[in-house]
Amino acid sequence: MPRVSMADVAAHAGVSAQTVSRVVNGSPRVDPQTRARVEDAMVALGYRIHRAAQALRTGRTRTIGLVVSTLATVGNSRMLQAVCAAAEARDYAIVVVTATADSGIRPAFSRLHDRAVDGAIVLNEATRLVQLAGTTGDMPLVVVDAEPAAHLVTVQTDHADGARAATAHLLAGGAATVHHLAGPADSFAAAERERGWRAALAEAGAVVHEPVRGDWGSTSGAAAAVLLGDATAVFAANDQMALGLLHGFADLGRRVPDDVAVVGFDDVPEAVDYLPPLTTVRQDFDALAERAVARLIDLAEGTGARDAASGSVAEVLAAELVVRDSSRPAAGG
Amino acid sequence: MPRVSMADVAAHAGVSAQTVSRVVNGSPRVDPQTRARVEDAMVALGYRIHRAAQALRTGRTRTIGLVVSTLATVGNSRMLQAVCAAAEARDYAIVVVTATADSGIRPAFSRLHDRAVDGAIVLNEATRLVQLAGTTGDMPLVVVDAEPAAHLVTVQTDHADGARAATAHLLAGGAATVHHLAGPADSFAAAERERGWRAALAEAGAVVHEPVRGDWGSTSGAAAAVLLGDATAVFAANDQMALGLLHGFADLGRRVPDDVAVVGFDDVPEAVDYLPPLTTVRQDFDALAERAVARLIDLAEGTGARDAASGSVAEVLAAELVVRDSSRPAAGG
DNA sequence: ACCCGGGGTGTTATCGTCAACACACCGAGT
DNA sequence: ACTCGGTGTGTTGACGATAACACCCCGGGT
16 A cells, blocks of 8 residues: 555545645645535545655744754653744654764764754753854754853743752842852753852852752762761752752751751752652743744744844743742651 | 755765765765765755655654653653663664643644654554554564564563562561552553552462552552551552652551551652652563664564564563561661 | 636656666687 | 677666746726
8 A cells, every 4th residue: 555645645636736735735726615625635545645746845843853862861851842842842853962072063963964854953951062052954943941142042930049949048048148059060950050050049149059060960969978977958950969968968867957958950840759858949841932932933933033033132931939848847757 | 054964075085975975875886985975965965854855765764652641650751761872873763743631642643654664663552542552553562561462563571580589578578468559540551550460369369358449649548558557568569669669658647557557660760769668569661662663663664574583572671679677676776 | 818826737857875787998719 | 700798887767846938718998
């Protein structure tokens, strides 16, 4: 049973292939009766458009590349899911390519170029890789969580403000100052969260201890606990490292939140069942993905929407503090 | 700067487009000097093959569809990453489509059909959806973690054996019997893990309490703790539910592992930092993905490899018990 | 009667690649 | 000399969709 082409449908409906094309693409210049006949034929034969042929002719694939460094972080995998949903709603498909630290970003873009994707969304914490991306190709690009820059469309959570809120919350809870377990040095999100933390300390006139640096993984959080032995409040740059802190502090015999309060970032689904349940900053991944996809498709289909559709070059979405027991000393323990 | 085609390269190298095609596809019938000239021209012009055109001509896209119900479970997102890596190593790309419970699997396959993928890997815990898949299309298919069946190539972890090992471990630790916090009723993996648990109890002649059923999420695990108030050992069908159990038991004042031992399944990266660190059964997602991709490409490129390459219809990979504190009463607490 | 405009439809050419075939050349066997 | 097999290369014609253009028909204005 070979593929059904427009010509087959056309023959069945007694029209030309061009008319079938017009029906498929919703052209208004088709007689309603003809349209109905063609639609019946499409159903009868089980017609499906051949995207490869369409892509060859039009130069557009209705496909978006997603460049991702890793899916091991919960944030990235949730973003992927949200991006898929947003793209499917617009009849676009997502091609995932990985750009690891050692492979670099170039082979990833090379693959996307081969595939003639209409654009790419970069989900990559390493700012320097993004700068390489500027070098690579003339492909429409939306970068998530990267330093805003000229010629670069970015979408991001307001990491700094979320971090500020988390830190202020800890200070309000009675801590003299707040220590910080930061993310990797090359991550934009980590830098922003650190910036927000510093700002909150500065506002309150609190002492600033240099942050300890982790790698997003929970194990690095557990290791950091030892270095934070004298802290009474710690803001961790993500939930997984915060979990590690909970573990590390428990091993040291320090009770959370009574001896030390802990706050994370992301609000992963499991955070509510950590011991104790984790106070954290919630990112709205669905909204972030939705905006990224919308912006990218604007760019890709842009009929010169450089001014109208894409008013601002950087889009920033609010984050929300979620208070749970890990920062609530009075938690009926 | 428009796209560089084979014709452009051909003109630059003073040969025909067909010769360029032969060079690109590594045909042996090309003079080494000619080949070198063409390769130089490709580099000079920055030639990249146009996959859409290639797909139109050959009917093959070097693209694999990945049908996934959700990426919220750690297992699925790790599988996705591993599948990407395995596919990229073979110069295939991955297109992700989601098949939620309410949308059903049909629109997902519809999208893949449009995209003319060479085959699909189904990562879907709901067995019934997979049966629908049989209805859908003549596309080469590899199903991960599904009931082996005729005309169906499957790849799976040995869930039953892993569960058996986990249960036996708990019994060996001194428990009179082991309760089970099972996964959703429609999940093949959940059913297999339950089967392994039952088998281990039967071998030991232990009392069987009907399992409590969760939804893979940690919250359902926390809720289940209340129903398991008298258990001294619980085998949870995944790590996230086990985390919920740890939380629930803590709220009930039951100490893990002293009052009740807990074992999970998957070995998520964070399990080592749960409180206490979680004994669990490790799945080798990389190997699973590698096998799934290899089998699928065999099928897709199969020149009739029905007998040779695909000897067995179902492939089963071993799981490994990882013992940590949540099941080790003597853990120097 | 004539032209005009526009709705509805068909024809042609083309996107980039590759399979099939054609062909020119050369050295070896008869 | 004459076929023959093999090697290196060019030519032609699809694959399926669609942009551009051509065309027919019909009602309304002159």
